[in-house]
Amino acid sequence: MIDEHVLQRYRELLDAEDAAFDELEHAFEDGDRDRFNADLTAWRQAIERKLAYLRRLGVEVAVAAQA
Incomplete structure (x- = not known):
């Protein structure tokens, strides 16, 4: 289930990536x-x-193969 806590953590991860x-x-x-x-x-x-966080939530993201 996606709740405010999940969204908050995801935003933190996006900010760190940015x-x-x-x-x-x-x-x-x-x-x-x-x-x-x-x-x-x-x-x-x-x-x-x-990506690890998303996987723990059950979300699989296709990642292109690295050259």
Whole structure:
């Protein structure tokens, strides 16, 4: 069942993903390769946390194969 608690947690995960992407974008714009790699890892982890949460709720999201 989707209730306010579920939506609140999902919003938190979306915000974390958005913040991680912002950091990634800044590192790219600055040309900082080391920071970019670290921020890319953080962004991927944020996405994985969001997908894991959705799976725990019984929501399956199709993810494209990684090249």
